[in-house]
Amino acid sequence: xxxxxxxxxxxxxxxxxxxxxxxxxxxxxxxxxxxxxxxxxxxxxxxxxxxxxxxxxxxxxxxxxxxxxxxxxxxxxxxxxxxxxxxxxxxxxxxxxxxxxxxxxxxxxxxxxxxxxxxxxxxxxxxxxxxxxxxxxxxxxxxxxxxxxxxxxxxxxxxxxxxxxxxxxxxxxxxxxxxxxxxxxxxxxxxxxxxxxxxxxxxxxxxxxxxxxxxxxxxxxxxxxxxxxxxxxxxxxxxxxxxxxxxxxxxxxx
Amino acid sequence: xxxxxxxxxxxxxxxxxxxxxxxxxxxxxxxxxxxxxxxxxxxxxxxxxxxxxxxxxxxxxx
Numbered sequence: 001x002x003x004x005x006x007x008x009x010x011x012x013x014x015x016x017x018x019x020x021x022x023x024x025x026x027x028x029x030x031x032x033x034x035x036x037x038x039x040x041x042x043x044x045x046x047x048x049x050x051x052x053x054x055x056x057x058x059x060x061x062x063x064x065x066x067x068x069x070x071x072x073x074x075x076x077x078x079x080x081x082x083x084x085x086x087x088x089x090x091x092x093x094x095x096x097x098x099x100x101x102x103x104x105x106x107x108x109x110x111x112x113x114x115x116x117x118x119x120x121x122x123x124x125x126x127x128x129x130x131x132x133x134x135x136x137x138x139x140x141x142x143x144x145x146x147x148x149x150x151x152x153x154x155x156x157x158x159x160x161x162x163x164x165x166x167x168x169x170x171x172x173x174x175x176x177x178x179x180x181x182x183x184x185x186x187x188x189x190x191x192x193x194x195x196x197x198x199x200x201x202x203x204x205x206x207x208x209x210x211x212x213x214x215x216x217x218x219x220x221x222x223x224x225x226x227x228x229x230x231x232x233x234x235x236x237x238x239x240x241x242x243x244x245x246x247x248x249x250x251x252x253x254x
Numbered sequence: 255x256x257x258x259x260x261x262x263x264x265x266x267x268x269x270x271x272x273x274x275x276x277x278x279x280x281x282x283x284x285x286x287x288x289x290x291x292x293x294x295x296x297x298x299x300x301x302x303x304x305x306x307x308x309x310x311x312x313x314x315x316x
Contacts, residue, residue: 052258056267110267117260223282230289
């Protein structure tokens with residue numbers, strides 16, 4: 001019996017399945033985000049310490065989570081390419097990199113805009129902020145490396161997969177940076193031993209926004225994968241046509 | 255809605271997120287349309303993938 005990943009190994013089957021799933025997951029993302037925004041601005045109370053600025057958390061934290069999840073997708077896909085040679089693994093890794101970079105940038109910008117009124121500074125070189133900045137540069141490195149090797153997509157896929165796997169060490173550093181070092185950034189408040197340290201009136205809107213962002217990420221990832229499969233079809237057809245034309249020309253010369 | 259003395263930081267955060275996400279979605283939609291258009295152009299010139307070719311007289315799809 002085939003596993004789900006084996007069944008999805010066929011790009012044509014993936015295109016058919018993703019075409020059917022994409023509208024549903026996009027709609028789910030839109031509805032969840034709309035409900036999350038309602039909770040954010042009309043239900044969640046101001047924080048007793050941070051006041052109204054806590055509302056930045058409802059977009060900052062999901063963006064930061066997805067920045068890390070995006071890299072996990074890159075790493076798992078890279079593993080799938082290098083070890084199992086899964087036909088869609090490279091497509092998935094390539095599609096996830098710009099999305100992950102965008103969410104990392106959003107985490108950095110919204111964190112900076114939250115930091116100024118709370119810490120008095122847009123930026124400090126503390127462990128959490130610096131490790132997330134490194135994650136952003138890693139994403140840019142993956143995109144740049146692939147772009148530099150554009151003429152040889154197979155080699156580009158393998159090399160970016162190696163970089164993607166090596167770079168995964170940054171994820172535990174980001175996660176535990178607030179525990180390992182003295183940082184200005186607050187420690188984990190949701191995913192921590194002993195349960196969340198946030199009151200449910202703020203936790204629930206945060207989780208709803210996180211779910212909405214996650215659905216949106218998966219919708220965009222599916223769309224980016226579909227685009228990449230189409231791009232590869234265009235490329236292979238164009239190359240086949242060029243080769244056919246060259247053969248015809250060679251026969252004519254003979 | 256009164257978001258207090260730091261309202262500008264809150265609105266700026268949401269505006270940046272909305273702008274970047276809108277840009278990403280627009281890029282994905284435009285890229286998809288461009289690839290579909292290029293594929294249609296190739297197919298219109300008779301260049302098709304083997305699996306997309308019409309079956310021959312013997313029913314061979316290759």
